[in-house]
Amino acid sequence: MMNAVPDFAPAFPEIMLVLAGMVFLLFGVLRERDSMQLLTGAVIAAMLIAGVLILRQPDTGAVTFGGLFLINGFTGFAKLLTLGGAMLTLVLINNWAQTAGTARFEIPILVLFATVGMLLMISANDLIALYVGLELQSLSLYVLAAVHRSDLRATEAGVKYFVLGALASGLLLYGMSLVYGFAGTTTFAGLATATASGGNIGVLIGIVFIIAGLSFKVSAVPFHMWTPDVYEGAPTPITAFFSVAPKIAGLALFLRVLYGPFGPMLHQWQQVIVAISVLSMAWGAIAAIAQRNIKRLMAYSSIGHVGYALIGLATGTLEGARGMLFYMLIYIVMNVGTFACIMAMRVNGKAVEDISALSGLARTRPMMAAGLAALMFSMAGIPPLAGIWGKFYIFMAAVNAGLIVLAVLGVLASAIGAFYYLRVVKIMYFDEVGPVIERPNAVTGTLIAVCSVAMLAFFIVPSPLVDSAAVAAKSLFPG
């Protein structure tokens, strides 16, 4: 039996975050006054340090803990995206808690642990490691959904998310057990060897179950039914967190699992991913049309965006992986900006969520309307805003991989989707002035401005971001 101490260096950012989380927890418990503001700052600082540590990790990558944990250029990129999304939304969460008077010091700590779970998922190099990372993330998210416990809708969202999430975990574990029965091992490297000689129906059903479990976590159709209810019920900034960080981690995990251990079975799982992708794009576009609540609209919008990102996964090529990473990068910025706008939708000190509340915003709050319009144009994929570039790289990858039908369906879905994004713009610019929305506060105002300007100005310098996504994707394809 080998009893050597494992190399901790590759997992150093995660270890640091967990230790910081425990120290913050003690601090919060022992301090009598509410310390949410302070701890939010501390958590963001810890995440920044973790980001710097990840940047300083060697590009060559490393494997540790007996092959359970892996880092390389890809995991680094995905982790930085996740941390970025978490930090931006944490600012929003703190802002909401302070204004709504629902501050609790546990919230930033739960966000921190959820983020650690995501980082562990991204780095998982074994099915069990994948599962524990996923559970750490999910459990924190269930609590966050219901954290505003005096609100009936928030508790309902929490319970719904928990029950359906547990079901998805069950599916995932069932699939893993079938795969384990086939291969006799759970390590990704071992699975790649075992599937290289071709699989059978048993392992295929196992993979389908794993795909189903992961699709649930990224809310892809037909495992999306929890999304609108949870997005609507959970407090707005927490919804923003749900729509950003777990999506990136889940999609990164999808890439790692399907390209790594199950890479040799590309032709078997490709059809499944294509089907999920088409359904998500179509349902995300069609079901959103009838929505009156802007948070539900964003839920369907994120289902649609996951569908586009899955096109990149379905290609099974380096180009597709690059397109997907790049798409997620743009998606984070768009989503954070839009959720900052939703948080700024307050009339007479009360938050409103109805899309009709935005009517005539261009006359009452021209700057906010312009920012939201830029974000909506970007989501719809109107050039030259950033959104179109994400879609462009994804569709190009699909065409180059021979999935022309998929690319055409994607373009059609985004044309339908453009309708409801543009409807928001129409309501703001051409409808009669409705309720007067309050001036956005410093935090939301800044985020709206930064995100919308980033979308507008993106086309000036796109190449560094595209290049770094390409470098990251390359490490998924060793040799």
Place this chain on the structure above:
Amino acid sequence: MIIASLAFYLFSLMAMVGALNVIFQRNPVHSVLWLIFTFFNAAGLFVLLGAEFVAMILVVVYVGAVAVLFLFVVMMLDINITTMRRGFLTYLPVGALIGLVLLAELALVFGGWAVAPAADALRAAPTPNMADIPNTQALGQILYTKYAYLFEVSGIILLVAMIGAIVLTHRRRVSSRKQSIETQVARRPSDTLEVVKVQTGRGVSL
């Protein structure tokens, strides 16, 4: 050997009877009691496999803690089984359909089951020779060395579960009066007592 197989069939049969009763009992408290019965039989099966440590842990943890906790929850929540069963018939067709699909899949899986040619060489944790090390030690060696990472992450998951339970249920009661020993000890007579010299016929001003 014949005794071992008899014991195996006895334990498995009893486990199945117990499991069916868990589902079909009308009273949830009875269901939990049948669940405990099932756990005991599963522990018996583990003993037959030579995994006595897992068997004992199953009894200690599942019967001793989890099932008793279930029992408390079931008795305290006052679940009305008839209201819970109200939607049963409406959802039955969909549920039955999903069940059938899963059954067909399982049949396919077991019909076409094959193990990867490389599986034997890849085995994650081959059973060590039971004559050399007892199974408690074998488990410990895997859990605390090879899978130490998973063990630690599970610990963090439990920490998050604890934080979650407190966040969602704990309330600070404003109305309840608590004894604060520090304040009591720190009180001096001068804080509360005032010695007044009362002049005759004047009374005291309060």
